[in-house]
Amino acid sequence: MKKVLTIAGSDCSGGAGIQADIKTMTAHKVYAMSAITALTAQNTTGVYGVLESTSEFLEQQLDCIFKDIFPDAIKIGMVSSISLIDVIVKKLKEYNAQNIVVDPVMFSTSGHALMCSDAMDTLKNKLIPLADIITPNISEAEALCGFSIENTEQMLEAAKVISSLLNGSVLIKGGHLTDSADDLLYIDGKVTWFNGEKIDNPNTHGTGCTLSSAIASNLALGFNMNDSVKNAKSYITGALKANLDLGAGSGPLNHCFNIII
Structure with a gap:
């Protein structure tokens, strides 16, 4: 069995964070x-409310x-401070970690800031280059990238700028655009558009966590980057189309829609 690690925050309501990650990985039949x-x-x-782990305790978890x-494969989500990012970078290098997926979580679906403002440079200069x-x-x-993105042309320009931060790939998710849900995958100057339909479902809590975990799961299973993104997009489309409706706000996806009970 392939094994995938999520380094992220916990969501007590189960829709995002490590809970969404674990459900997604299980649905992909990885450990x-x-x-x-x-x-x-x-x-x-x-x-x-947010109660941050100490850097010492995070280091213990990673060593274990x-x-x-x-x-x-490894998916990295919510990392709110410089000290936590430094520990993750240290351990990824120490253990020569492979198939690293970084979901740069800065805000929750509801708009709550999930990263300290002074941690952005550390994220850009230390963690993202390892992805x-x-x-x-x-x-x-x-x-x-430092500029506004309002259309697909600006998505492409942003991908070019962001790609200079790392040797890996950049996937800019277009679900927040008004006219489409197209995602842009940028690999070594090669552009692939994943055209997505706008699904009429207001329940999108944890979509970013879910997509990045699905990509990590596919990489662990041996798929190349393009196919991993393609498969992950298909999975999240199915999870949205399942139309799970829980909670009073933006509800969670049905991560287990493809598991026959």
Whole structure:
């Protein structure tokens, strides 16, 4: 069985963070492991509290995982501070980690800031360069490239700028655009558009976590980057189309829609 590690925050309501990651990985029939960067008090209506892990405890978690059950791929989500990013970078290098997917989580679906403002440079200069792929949404891509993105042409320009930060691939998710849900994959100057339909479902809590975990799962299973993104897009489309409707706000996806019970 292939093994995938998520390094991210916990969502007590189960829709995003490590809970979404573990469900997604299980649906892909890989073995899921987690190193928790923060506990959050949140639900479908918003984030109400964050309790950050200490860097020492995160380091202990990562050592326990890498020394015993070495992951075939790693997804990195919510990392809110410089000290936590530094620990992750240190351990990824120490253990020569492979198939690294970085989802640069800066804001929750409800708009709550999930990263300290002074951590952005550390994310850009230390963690992102280690990634095989990063998966920013429009607002995250804007923060990384430094200009507004309102259409697909600007998505492409942003991808070119962001790609200079790393040797890997850039996937800019276009779901927040008004006129499409197209995603742009940029690999070594090669552009691939994944045309997505706008699914009439307001319940999108945890979509970014889910997509990045699906990509990591596919990489662990041996698919190349293009096919991993393609497969992950297909999976999240199915999870959205399942039309799960839980909670009073933006509800979670049905991560297990493809599991026959």
